[in-house]
Amino acid sequence: MRMCSLIAVLTFCCCPILPAADLDFIRISADGKSFVTSQNQKPFVPWGFNYDHNGEGQLLEDYWQTDWKQIEQDFAEMKELGANVVRIHIQFGKFMSAVDKPREEALQKLGELLQLAERTGIYIDLTGLGCYHKQDVPAWYDQLTDEERWQAQAVFWEAVAKQCAKSPAIFCYDLMNEPVVHAGKKQGTDWLGPALGNKHFVQRITLSPDKRSRPDIAAAWIKTLVQAIRKHDQRHLITVGMVPWSLDRPGLRSGFVPDKVSQHLDFICVHLYPEAGKVDEAMETLKGFEIGKPLVIEETFPLKSSPQEFEEFLLKSRKYADGWIGFYWGKSLSEYKSEKTIAAALMGNWLEFFVKNGPKFKDETE
Structure with missing residues (x-):
């Protein structure tokens, strides 16, 4: 996630938006390669926004108690813009008061958010275990051993899954944003x-040296959290947000090698920002995450490339990707047009592009 230096990307839906009453649970297709609705087996292409914080940098949990009307307005606008999926990020410290004690008030608020999504007709990519604001991380959480931390994370996900299990608005659970396995022989x-x-x-999901391989550790961690979710929810899809340097290549690696850690995941997510002059390189990276399961580019934006190169990457990525999620921070096209900054102009141009080309993109994707 590159939100702090990133201008929100607003995208246009490539699937029809379902009325709230018609939201259907999303599952993996019979051939295991795409998403479909459960009842009618209609193709479903995730296309939407990361809605992680507002324009002032506040995380959702910082303002959902005091500015709910703004959230309702944002959801309505995201639907109007064409999103069928909104990625929500929730922090561990806001949902857990102790290793074994979820915060009921936070779970109830999450339930209200799901009801809003159902009324609006938008699916939720629910990303958990966030520690984005270091000041919100409980001291006791940082003092846990690897095993104890995993147990606390399992309690978190079990509580969240219990809260969300019956809602058709959940597209998926994303176990964590950009996890990494500790490397090296030192603590x-x-x-x-x-x-x-x-x-x-x-x-990081570990700090202690371990004789197991890093992918083996990552796979064990995924299995632990998936099992916690499945105690209460057998239906919703599960994934994890991987960094592009998860691939087993020379250089920096996260330990989350897609084909070695994903046995218990329903589909693969990667966060990928193409760089100037390196569209082909970005495509090779994306190809590395294509392992026979649906693949979603869960974060993307022309952060390091020109709009033209990003468009080229987006169009070419359809060869491997089955969904795309950009960014939204609560501003409309008219608001961006009224601002006289380069950033606002870029955002406005991209919004216009997605609105204009969304139907074509949809036809060529299906």
Whole structure:
């Protein structure tokens, strides 16, 4: 996730938006290669927004108690813009008061959010275990051993799954944003990766050296959390948000090698931002995540490329990807047009592009 230096991408839906009363549970197709609705087996292409914070950088949980009307307005606007999936990020510290004690008030608020999604006719990609604001991370959480931390994370997901199990608005559970397995023979010192602005998007799932391979550790962690979810929810899809350097290649690696860790995942997610002059390289990276399961580009934006190169990447990515999720921070096209900044102009241009080309994109994707 590159939200702090990233302008929100607003995308146009490539699938018909379902009325709230007609929201159907989403599942994997019979051939295992795409998404379909459960009852009618209609193709479903995830296309939408990361709705992680507002324009002031506040996380959703910082303002959903005091500014709910704004959230309702944002959901309505996201639907109007064409999103069929909204990615929501929730922090561990906001949902857990102790290793074994979920916060009931937070779970209830999450339930209200699902009701809003159902009324609006939008699916939720629910990403958990966030530690984006370091000040919100409980001291006791950082003091846990690897095993104890996994147990607390399992309690988190079990409580969330119990709350969400019956809602057709859940598209998927994303176990964590950009997890990494500790590397090296020395004890690690920080669960969080370097900050980007005031947020930490990369998180380690271990700090202790381990004789197992890093992919084996990642697979065991995924299995632990999937089992916790399945205690209450056998229906909704499960994934995890992987960094592009998860592939087993020379250089920096996360340990989450797609074909070695994904036995218990329903589909694959990657966060991929093409760079200037490197569209083909981005495509090769994307290809590495194509392992026979549906593949969603869960984060993308022309952060490091020109709009033209990003468009080229987006169109070419249809060869491997089955869904795309950009960014939305609560501003309309008219608001961007009224601002006289380069950032606003870029955002406005991209919004216009997606609105204009969405139907064509849909026809060529299906």
